[in-house]
Amino acid sequence: MLEGLNSAAAGMAAQQQRLDAVSNDLANANTTGYKRVRVGFRDLVYTQTGRSSAEGPRTGAGSAAVDAGRAFAQGVLQRTDQPFDVAIQGEGFLRVKLPDGRQALTRDGSLRPDGSGKLVTSTGAVVQPPVTFPEGADGSNVSIGPDGTVLSSGRQIGRIEVVSVRSPQKLQPAGDNAFVVTPESGNTRPAPAATTLAQGALEASNVDMADAMVSMIESQRAFQLTSKAIQTQDQMWEIANGVKR
Amino acid sequence: MDRGLYIAASGMLSEQIRQDQIANDLANAATPGYKSDRTAQREFGDLLLANRATGQVVGSQSTAVQVDTIETDFTPKPSRETGEPLDFAITGEGFFGVRTGQGVRYTRNGQFTVSPQGLLVTASGDPVLGRGGRTVRVGDDGRVDPRALEVVALENPRKEGDNLVTGTPAGAAGTGQVRAGALEVSGSDAARSMVDMIASLRAFEAGQRVIHTIDETLGKASTQVGSVTG
Numbered sequence: 001m002l003e004g005l006n007s008a009a010a011g012m013a014a015q016q017q018r019l020d021a022v023s024n025d026l027a028n029a030n031t032t033g034y035k036r037v038r039v040g041f042r043d044l045v046y047t048q049t050g051r052s053s054a055e056g057p058r059t060g061a062g063s064a065a066v067d068a069g070r071a072f073a074q075g076v077l078q079r080t081d082q083p084f085d086v087a088i089q090g091e092g093f094l095r096v097k098l099p100d101g102r103q104a105l106t107r108d109g110s111l112r113p114d115g116s117g118k119l120v121t122s123t124g125a126v127v128q129p130p131v132t133f134p135e136g137a138d139g140s141n142v143s144i145g146p147d148g149t150v151l152s153s154g155r156q157i158g159r160i161e162v163v164s165v166r167s168p169q170k171l172q173p174a175g176d177n178a179f180v181v182t183p184e185s186g187n188t189r190p191a192p193a194a195t196t197l198a199q200g201a202l203e204a205s206n207v208d209m210a211d212a213m214v215s216m217i218e219s220q221r222a223f224q225l226t227s228k229a230i231q232t233q234d235q236m237w238e239i240a241n242g243v244k245r
Numbered sequence: 246m247d248r249g250l251y252i253a254a255s256g257m258l259s260e261q262i263r264q265d266q267i268a269n270d271l272a273n274a275a276t277p278g279y280k281s282d283r284t285a286q287r288e289f290g291d292l293l294l295a296n297r298a299t300g301q302v303v304g305s306q307s308t309a310v311q312v313d314t315i316e317t318d319f320t321p322k323p324s325r326e327t328g329e330p331l332d333f334a335i336t337g338e339g340f341f342g343v344r345t346g347q348g349v350r351y352t353r354n355g356q357f358t359v360s361p362q363g364l365l366v367t368a369s370g371d372p373v374l375g376r377g378g379r380t381v382r383v384g385d386d387g388r389v390d391p392r393a394l395e396v397v398a399l400e401n402p403r404k405e406g407d408n409l410v411t412g413t414p415a416g417a418a419g420t421g422q423v424r425a426g427a428l429e430v431s432g433s434d435a436a437r438s439m440v441d442m443i444a445s446l447r448a449f450e451a452g453q454r455v456i457h458t459i460d461e462t463l464g465k466a467s468t469q470v471g472s473v474t475g
Contacts, residue, residue: 002261002264002265003265003268004261004264004265004266004267004268004269005268007265007268007269007272008268008271008272010272011268011271011272011273011274012272014272014275015275018275038329038356040277040354040356040368041273041275041276041277041279042276042354042368042369042406042407042408043269043273043276043279043404043406043407043408044406044407045405045406045407046404046405046406049262049265049312057262057284057312057313057314057315058315058404059262059265059266059269059282059315060266060269060272060273060282060404060406061269061406062268062269062272062273063272063273063275063276063279066356066368066369067368068356068358068368069358071329072387073328073329091386091387166359166360166361166362166363167358167359167360167361167363168387169358169359170358170361183361184360184361185361186361192385192386194386218275219275221435222271222274222275222435225271225274225435225438225439226268226271226272226274228271228439228442229264229267229268229271229272229442230268232264232442232443232446233264233268235446236260236261236264236446236449239449239450239453240257240449240453242453243453243456243457245457
């Protein structure tokens, strides 16, 4: 009786999931290289109600949120004039080794040489393959070319590789702005030739505040409406109980 | 026993089904390409009443009410710009084809993604069909030409859940254009659902009142008829 209670509850849970995703986006509106979460919805199974004949009326069981991965649209480039900052223009990721030893991908190009001269990200992940600066190198004589070639005082000391995967939506977020390759995303391969690096710039988050706010309002209203359905079903239950006084 | 009791109870039962359908519509208020439902009721069957002594016909009376069908409104809804390269909307009639484990199914929810093999797939991982029923390859730039997607008209479309629809394909005649970077909005209309919900709640309540009234009549019949002081 009153399956609608469950359908409505499922709908509320789905909206809650989108609200969580939107809050995460809003919290990362200023995170370098952040990619917004893409949430979808689907309706659930339809089952026979009332009569048991094959073509009887069928009601649905509500909705569920679908994780459609991230939206990898290009973020705006912001000039920082820091010589170690790089921004990726086009599809692709920097390959890094996380402090816990895992290989990961990131679009956060706020790089610095660490104590031993190795190029690392702001969270301490080492760029792969490692690029090591000679002792005493400061930013003034470092040049990073569009193809990733790193020159220090005019001498090539390494190359920052940009890689991509077949299905970036299926990458698994590993926190700290990094993603880990999964079987569904496919293995890394060299990024398309159109992808270039820009020195002295960072890629801003691709979260659109206006869009995020609209999604938030939409979710909140849908949540509210669905809760009304629960209230009404509750009222019906009360009326049904009142049949026998 | 009094037929009215059963008629009122059957009315309450069908209002319950209607409420379930409204709750499902509301739960899918943000599902792209969702199509809303409408519950239609009909009489269960008429009974011809006749005077037992004279045989004179009194008239016909309905014995109950039941939910006949839940009709889905498949009219196209407007699409909303999302800017995602793998979001597609059909402006006009028609459905995208999807190859699932159970056979070919159809959908109007064009929120697609790319598989590890580089094919265009739905969020559940089923390949989307292109022209001639072939799968669609996503280009190296992560885009798909919207004209590469097949759009078919369906006869007797029926919702199956997971954004999928079954039906008999009826060619591409009269189908609309595919647009990339947009999704069709949900067909669920919050205002209409709220109004239906209130109307249905009151009808349910009225059914309960009828049962009460008949109960009172029966109570009187069983306690007061034949009573000398009555």
